[in-house]
Amino acid sequence: MSLPEIRIEKRLKQRRWLMIAVPLGSLIVAHIAIAILLVATGHPPIATFRRLFDAAYIADGALTNSLIAATPLAFTGLAAAVAFRMKLFNIGAEGQLYFGAIGASGIAILLAGQSTPVLIAAMIIGGATLGAAWGAIPGLLRAFLRTNEIITSLMLNYVAALVLNYLIFDSLSYWRDTSATGLVFPQGKTLVDAATWPVLTIGSVAIPFGFLVAVAVAFVVWVLYTRTRFGFETQVIGDSPRAARYAGMRTRRKIVAIMCLSGAIAGIGGASQMGDFRHVLDARGLQQANYGYTGIVVAALARYNPFAVVFAAFLLGGLQNAGYTLQSAEFPSGLVGVMQGMILFAMLGGELLVQYRVSIHRRARQARTETGTAS
Amino acid sequence: MSSPEPHASAAPPAPGTIAVAMRGITKRFPGVLANDDVSFEVAAGEVHALLGENGAGKTTLMNILTGLYRPDEGEIEVGGKVVELASPRDAIAAGIGMVHQHFRLVDTLTVSENVVLGSRTEPFLLNRAARTREVELISEALHMPVDPDAKIWQLSVGEQQRVEIMKAVRSGSQVLILDEPTAVLTPQEARQLFRTIRVMAAEGHSVIVITHKLHEVLEVSDRVTVLRGGRSIATVGTAGATPESLAALMVGRDIDVARRRESESTIGDVVLTVEGITAAGDRGGDALKSVSLSVRAGEVLGIAGVAGNGQRELAEAVTGMRALSAGTVSVAGEPLKTGDPRAAITAGIAHVPEDRMHTGVAPSLSIASNIALKSYRTEAVGPFLRLGLIRKRAQEMIERYDVKTPGPETAARSLSGGNLQKVVLAREFSSEPRVLVAAAPTRGLDVGAIETVHGYLRQAADNRVAVLLISEDLDEVMMLSDRIVVMYEGAVAGEVDPRTATVEEIGLLMAGVTGTAAGGET
Numbered sequence: 001m002s003l004p005e006i007r008i009e010k011r012l013k014q015r016r017w018l019m020i021a022v023p024l025g026s027l028i029v030a031h032i033a034i035a036i037l038l039v040a041t042g043h044p045p046i047a048t049f050r051r052l053f054d055a056a057y058i059a060d061g062a063l064t065n066s067l068i069a070a071t072p073l074a075f076t077g078l079a080a081a082v083a084f085r086m087k088l089f090n091i092g093a094e095g096q097l098y099f100g101a102i103g104a105s106g107i108a109i110l111l112a113g114q115s116t117p118v119l120i121a122a123m124i125i126g127g128a129t130l131g132a133a134w135g136a137i138p139g140l141l142r143a144f145l146r147t148n149e150i151i152t153s154l155m156l157n158y159v160a161a162l163v164l165n166y167l168i169f170d171s172l173s174y175w176r177d178t179s180a181t182g183l184v185f186p187q188g189k190t191l192v193d194a195a196t197w198p199v200l201t202i203g204s205v206a207i208p209f210g211f212l213v214a215v216a217v218a219f220v221v222w223v224l225y226t227r228t229r230f231g232f233e234t235q236v237i238g239d240s241p242r243a244a245r246y247a248g249m250r251t252r253r254k255i256v257a258i259m260c261l262s263g264a265i266a267g268i269g270g271a272s273q274m275g276d277f278r279h280v281l282d283a284r285g286l287q288q289a290n291y292g293y294t295g296i297v298v299a300a301l302a303r304y305n306p307f308a309v310v311f312a313a314f315l316l317g318g319l320q321n322a323g324y325t326l327q328s329a330e331f332p333s334g335l336v337g338v339m340q341g342m343i344l345f346a347m348l349g350g351e352l353l354v355q356y357r358v359s360i361h362r363r364a365r366q367a368r369t370e371t372g373t374a375s
Numbered sequence: 376m377s378s379p380e381p382h383a384s385a386a387p388p389a390p391g392t393i394a395v396a397m398r399g400i401t402k403r404f405p406g407v408l409a410n411d412d413v414s415f416e417v418a419a420g421e422v423h424a425l426l427g428e429n430g431a432g433k434t435t436l437m438n439i440l441t442g443l444y445r446p447d448e449g450e451i452e453v454g455g456k457v458v459e460l461a462s463p464r465d466a467i468a469a470g471i472g473m474v475h476q477h478f479r480l481v482d483t484l485t486v487s488e489n490v491v492l493g494s495r496t497e498p499f500l501l502n503r504a505a506r507t508r509e510v511e512l513i514s515e516a517l518h519m520p521v522d523p524d525a526k527i528w529q530l531s532v533g534e535q536q537r538v539e540i541m542k543a544v545r546s547g548s549q550v551l552i553l554d555e556p557t558a559v560l561t562p563q564e565a566r567q568l569f570r571t572i573r574v575m576a577a578e579g580h581s582v583i584v585i586t587h588k589l590h591e592v593l594e595v596s597d598r599v600t601v602l603r604g605g606r607s608i609a610t611v612g613t614a615g616a617t618p619e620s621l622a623a624l625m626v627g628r629d630i631d632v633a634r635r636r637e638s639e640s641t642i643g644d645v646v647l648t649v650e651g652i653t654a655a656g657d658r659g660g661d662a663l664k665s666v667s668l669s670v671r672a673g674e675v676l677g678i679a680g681v682a683g684n685g686q687r688e689l690a691e692a693v694t695g696m697r698a699l700s701a702g703t704v705s706v707a708g709e710p711l712k713t714g715d716p717r718a719a720i721t722a723g724i725a726h727v728p729e730d731r732m733h734t735g736v737a738p739s740l741s742i743a744s745n746i747a748l749k750s751y752r753t754e755a756v757g758p759f760l761r762l763g764l765i766r767k768r769a770q771e772m773i774e775r776y777d778v779k780t781p782g783p784e785t786a787a788r789s790l791s792g793g794n795l796q797k798v799v800l801a802r803e804f805s806s807e808p809r810v811l812v813a814a815a816p817t818r819g820l821d822v823g824a825i826e827t828v829h830g831y832l833r834q835a836a837d838n839r840v841a842v843l844l845i846s847e848d849l850d851e852v853m854m855l856s857d858r859i860v861v862m863y864e865g866a867v868a869g870e871v872d873p874r875t876a877t878v879e880e881i882g883l884l885m886a887g888v889t890g891t892a893a894g895g896e897t
Binding site: 227228229230232235236239240242243244245246247248249250 | 694695696715716717718719720721726728730733734735736737738739740744747748749751752755758759760762
């Protein structure tokens with residue numbers, strides 16, 4: 001009797017061509033699966049794919065809309081990537097983004113009379129500061145009390161959401177619009193026009209300022225990780241905490257610093273929401289968007305490489321944007337969600353093949369006892 | 376089925392019928408000959424000790440007997456029949472059970488659930504009351520009190536071990552292997568375990584005890600097989616054995632005196648001083664108890680002892696990896712901040728750690744990064760690393776220390792043990808240290824790499840570095856050291872001069888027998 005035996009072992013060396021081939025293969029597999037789904041639900045697969053691609057990248061304004069969807073994901077993706085590289089699993093980009101939005105809008109209201117450049121700088125600093133402060137809490141708990149940062153950062157997301165609700169719905173706070181309509185329909189104060197971030201227009205494509213900031217942040221993160229002492233220490237701590245301690249590195253400080261950095265990046269994402277898109281501390285809208293959680297997927301797709309994060313955010317933003325366009329009476333949003341899910345599932349599942357080698361052996365099982373003497 | 380003709384055997388006669396025999400077992404791993412023509416037999420109703428130092432091949436031999444490894448040569452007989460043990464399941468079917476050093480129990484299940492775990496005869500729905508009763512009977516029969524309904528996490532380590540034994544017995548094991556069973560036990564629990572072992576033997580089970588503690592061998596076993604360097608050296612009856620004779624067999628007599636290092640003339644002032652240090656162990660309790668010693672420039676102080684007697688903790692305490700609860704470590708008279716590896720590095724203490732793969736290097740990072748692991752602070756302009764310089768230095772080190780690798784960007788984990796150790800040594804020596812703490816520097820290396828590492832240690836001493844050499848390999852300690860301190864249970868058991876000391880003398884100190892009045896703690 002022979003039993004096939006499947007073995008999964010970690011690759012010692014990651015092959016370069018696999019890094020490209022596997023995601024491409026995953027995409028193809030995902031599209032085949034989606035095609036089956038579409039046929040089963042009575043939709044023409046080829047035409048649907050064409051519409052999807054068209055809506056994401058080709059149609060009038062499609063690229064602009066995809067970039068708008070991609071901008072917050074680039075920030076939360078970078079926030080996750082920065083921390084995950086050090087094996088610090090900061091799930092709290094969601095809450096850190098809320099706090100960034102609170103900080104940026106608060107400072108924009110405070111400095112209402114200033115010029116646009118001053119306001120932009122102030123909003124970025126305000127958002128980064130509050131985001132970093134919110135990220136510092138799980139960082140300090142992890143560094144000094146060895147609390148699991150996954151749990152604390154996740155739970156603090158709910159606290160941040162409650163703070164956001166409190167500021168807009170449950171109090172007459174500094175952020176709330178206290179005019180007559182604002183008292184009946186609770187909403188945040190609208191920021192002055194000078195606090196609106198500029199848009200870079202190339203041809204028919206409008207690139208949000210926040211997206212450019214995200215690219216700059218990605219570059220800074222890349223330099224930090226590959227060219228500095230700080231980044232070197234981060235790599236060692238992420239790979240082997242014992243080796244880091246052996247080399248005399250101050251592990252606790254780095255944990256707090258990385259969590260602050262991660263929170264600051266998510267916080268700038270919150271500032272970008274205020275300056276680029278919403279212009280109002282939109283408590284409900286921010287909570288419905290789930291930028292923080294989607295950012296984790298972006299970071300995973302990009303294998304924590306900062307430039308790849310921006311690219312993955314762009315792809316995922318396109319997918320989201322196309323989803324909105326596809327939705328209609330005969331094409332329910334649930335189907336769109338399933339399609340998006342299948343693509344992500346295939347891409348992340350493909351990671352297994354990059355990191356591990358799967359081999360199938362056919363092995364004859366030896367008879368258990370009494371193999372007669374061969375002589 | 377006809378049983379095959381038994382092969383001629385050179386093993387001494389065993390009392391009673393043979394339960395298990397292993398003949399001519401050879402097992403090779405890449406670069407290591409773990410077992411070399413090992414033979415031994417265990418009779419029914421016998422307690423048989425397997426004695427040997429770390430790396431002598433005891434565990435490999437038992438992994439072969441339990442079906443985890445397949446021998447390259449040799450055969451195994453169980454109950455007089457040659458068997459092929461292709462998997463642990465085959466071994467269990469043949470009646471061979473093992474209690475590992477690290478228990479394999481499910482913490483959140485009860486004792487009785489764990490005992491029946493893995494059994495293929497259980498009905499789909501467990502009969503709890505019957506299981507509980509059955510476990511009670513086993514625990515009474517073996518004189519091992521355990522509450523069958525307690526959860527594993529509620530039990531002490533000793534009680535968990537009893538559950539493992541019951542598990543093995545219930546699965547029908549006639550031959551029970553215990554790997555270092557007393558390593559985790561208190562003396563009281565150990566005595567209890569020995570009673571159980573005797574009861575099992577009286578009922579006709581064979582018990583194999585893997586150990587390196589001499590007094591345990593004398594206390595519990597009927598016969599003992601001594602392994603050294605992968606070979607079975609001798610099988611003797613315990614009745615005629617003494618701690619001295621066993622120690623001599625275990626560590627060997629043939630230490631090559633000619634190759635001993637002579638460097639008397641270059642020894643200088645005291646550099647490293649360790650005064651009355653006490654430090655907690657990982658499992659609580661003090662792993663180091665008021666240890667004092669000093670090492671001079673150009674001197675090699677060897678620390679000998681059976682594994683687990685505080686040597687690892689001593690290395691960690693001196694290098695700042697472990698915080699002290701009392702005492703001081705000073706370099707050239709300057710006391711170090713306790714529990715701060717960077718203070719030790721700054722003071723000029725280099726460290727070749729025992730766990731070279733996860734402490735000595737960051738395994739996924741490149742060789743270049745690992746060579747810069749401690750020096751990166753100075754190889755920078757402001758916050759930015761000088762990557763070109765780091766790479767160039769790595770290339771130089773790879774050439775000077777003859778590291779076999781495709782290049783400095785190769786991940787450290789892809790190196791062999793010997794090459795990895797060269798990377799660690801290259802880094803540690805390049806800092807021009809005043810003190811070198813080398814813990815188990817040659818463990819797991821092949822003969823050629825051992826020679827190389829020894830050469831570098833000698834060279835360090837010739838360069839007036841104070842070397843603290845901690846090793847379980849007594850030959851190595853005898854060969855390289857100017858003085859030898861023997862540790863036992865976290866304290867200094869004694870100091871000897873390697874030029875005049877006998878192996879028996881050191882063996883007794885290692886076994887905790889102090890003074891001339893031998894007797895141990897039986």
